[in-house]
Amino acid sequence: MNTILVNSTLGKVEHIEEILPREFAVVTKWKEEGILAHLFIKEAAGGAVLVFNETDLAKVQALVSQLPLFPHFEKTEYTLLEKQF
Incomplete structure (x- = not known):
């Protein structure tokens, strides 16, 4: 199963x-x-890691841009992952 981090x-x-x-x-x-699998908040409110069930990068980017905190993101990295086990 693929996912986007x-x-x-x-x-x-x-x-x-x-x-x-x-x-x-x-x-x-x-x-x-069912769009989001996990949300991890970074220590000291330094950001977050979101794991999406969605595998369409453009759709995930559009979703993330809708977050109320998005204008305050200094950096956003998108990684396509393929689950092995």
């Missing part, structure tokens, strides 16, 4: 406490819809 690095965000509930609402919806 997204590794984001978050820059400085003013009023992050106001944005986080909206961010978590989006990723929770993706999880419920």
